[in-house]
Amino acid sequence: MAQVKEYIGKIKPDWCPGCGDFGVLNSLQRAIAELDIAPHNVLVVSGIGCSSNLPGFINAYGFHGLHGRSLPVASGAKLGNTDLTVIVTGGDGDGYGIGVGHFVHTCRRNINMTYIVMDNQVYGLTTGQASPTTEKDVRTKSTPDGTIEIALSPIALALSCGATYVARGFSGENLHLAQLMKGAIEHKGFAVVDVFSPCVTYNKHNTYPWFRERVYKLEDERHDPSDFRLAMEKAFEWGARIPIGLFYKVDRPTYEDEEPALRSGKPLAKQPLVRDDLAAIMEDFI
């Protein structure tokens, strides 16, 4: 097993003291170290938001792209070089707001990569507006009288769209979160890990104590992660008790498995650029 310190990036995180994202970063570094994946074989792709700054803080290749577009960039990168371990990180605004269209279709596609969402139920970097996972009636800078819309359920959405590994962690439960991430990276297919990652500056409602009072681990209650209907039922459990852990896991052929251009097994990025089959194409024009 590699040392966790090998995965510490050259930039010190600039998150607010106490931010949940520190725990997510630590857990991710631990998960990759435990899996012993060399830093240069990891590509971390993100969008825009506090949590999307993560690629700079981890010792791995990174692509810090546009707001909401991390999943398509990561999909192209993974399909382009299947030898890479591709991990996508971002927040709830990035993934479930502006980027939700890509989330839906990436779940369907089942490309072998991991998506970690630091879900703090608020827009942090833009100083505290409502997000797609802000609970109903919660007051934010953009909803001073409380939100009118109900919150989106990332777990239910991922399940219904076909993600093959669906989990939820809590950044106050680091070791548990690292194990969920490890399982996600090891899983052959599209793995979603939604993480309760409290925003200590702008979310005064969903705080560490708020979560600690409510979260319980699915595995402590003998949840069967192969049961889709049960997973869906658990996805909507919200209130006095909120489940974390692995909701659902299923093996389905990945996109790469079924894509004709990848059948040779050699990544596209390593294929020769010079071709010898042009005469046959030319002949078809005649």
Place this chain on the structure above:
Amino acid sequence: MTQTLTELTVWIGGAAGDGIASAGESFAKACSRSGYHVFAYNSYQSVIRGGHVCMHIRIGTHKVYTQGDELDYLIALNQDTYQRYAKRVMPGGAIFYNTDKFQAKPDGLAKNVQLIGLPVMELAGNQLMQNTALMGALIQVIGLDPAATLELIKERFAKKGEAVIKVNADAFDKGTEFAKTKCKPGEIRVGQGDGRRRPLAGGNPMVGFGMVAAGCRFYSAYPMTPASSLLHWLVKYGAKTGLLVKQCEDEISAVNMAIGAGHVGVRAATGTSGGGFALMTEAIGEAGMTETPVVIVEVQRGGPSTGLPTKTEQADLFQLLGASQGEFPRAILAPRTLQECYTAGIQAMNLAEKYQCPVLISSDLYLAERLETFDGVDINHIPIERGPMVAQAGSNGYRRFLDTPTGVSPRALPGTAGTIYTAATDEHDEDGVVISDVFTNPPMRAKMMSKRMRKMDGILKELPAPQIDGPRNADLTLVGWGSTYQVLLEAMETLNKEGFSAGGGSAFGGNVNVLCLQVIWPFPAEAVTKLLVGCKMTMSVEANYTGQIVKLIRMETGLSIQHHLRKFDGEPFELKQVVDQARTILKTKPKESVVASVVSDEGLPPDFSPIESPATGSEAVRQH
């Protein structure tokens, strides 16, 4: 009286769903295989059934530059087509139709036009054979060898088995037999072809072919007319060539996927039309900022908004130039011919990697969806240039965005040991460390901007220099960009042929040459200035309302084009429209220099100064 010409034109018209495109393609291919030059253009609508579709196919014993304005033979698959075009058939031509569908009245036809009605049911026993039987009659009347068409029938239905081939071949034979026994040979004939089997293609497949030839292995797209046929062509060859083609949920995903693939070292592209390109806008800047190679093909159609989905226009020039906020290096190529579509595909792949920036290929429906013969392209000497790459870090470590004299930083691909970096869309330093939020650093920002923008100097030097086609010192220079090139060339040849007199002048007052741009950005300002300063009179020809290339030229050179022909009705320029306008200018306008015209005496911007000229037949042609 039979007249043997160097070219003739056939129109096949009907409703969408009548199989016009496939009948027209078969005829075009039969001709291209029989030694003729072909240019076909399908005028269609955004409906799957109904509406009106008409394919114009011009064949010649010499290179044919456009679909032509005239009509020698018409296949009318419905009464609507007959009523629209029958009277336009040239004297000595013929009209073919199915008598089971409608009865054609010979009123108002030109002299000696044969009206040839085939009883399709009686001949072929099946109405589905209508197009094949009519094609047989057409081939017989024109006097072409039926062998090429029969060969195509065999190829086309090979997968469906002998029985299907036989039904179609029989229907074709019945058509030829009917024409042989019941009709006169056509009076309009085209001379013998040269026997060469020429390739026949459209601009979309040729761009695709060029990209594949240059090692493109990833194409992601969302369907949008008229870029979809590029997607379809690449899908067809994807499995054969190891190219991954991904249909995406939207154009935003398509361009970002291509950027992701480009980031890990795959030659990647996406393609769309104006509306989809608008969605890609933000990501074009992403490629510029992260210095990621990506090629984007923009096949323009009539705008604005949904506009004219199945019609042509050149009105996205400033969208291409201005796509995405901020400033970053980009190249915009505007191929003018099928061969240039192919070379643009290759060059775009090379430029994108060599300069690590987005490269845009500007095409349009007229170029993309035409079917034209060409005399081959070079498939044996494909340059592959990737620019500097690093396989491992040097002793001083690795800086992904190293400031260099060319602005190009050696690129390490993810997966390489010892060169780890993050590519960020935020401003960053040479190491890729973001400087936007905490460590704002104005000198570093200025340095990184300058580094990136410096790449434009290198790109400009690599691109083909603009040139004038035709005689030096012509009295009038026709100015355009991209797909209108060939209509300008044909107009030039037509005018110069009719115009020259022995004394060096001409019957109508001058001769013509052509300046048609194939590089839009970086704009070759110095070269264009030199060429324009040497011109006597200038006339722009553009398929848009506001004169976009005229504006760009003035912006970059300070020179104004004097006279203008603009078209925005969705249909391509007709030769006659260009020729008539040019002739009017040559006859009536003083021969002032282009430099002098910077000052407009009408108090209007020079490219809006109207000139008096006769209408050219189409209400929507705007002439200034």
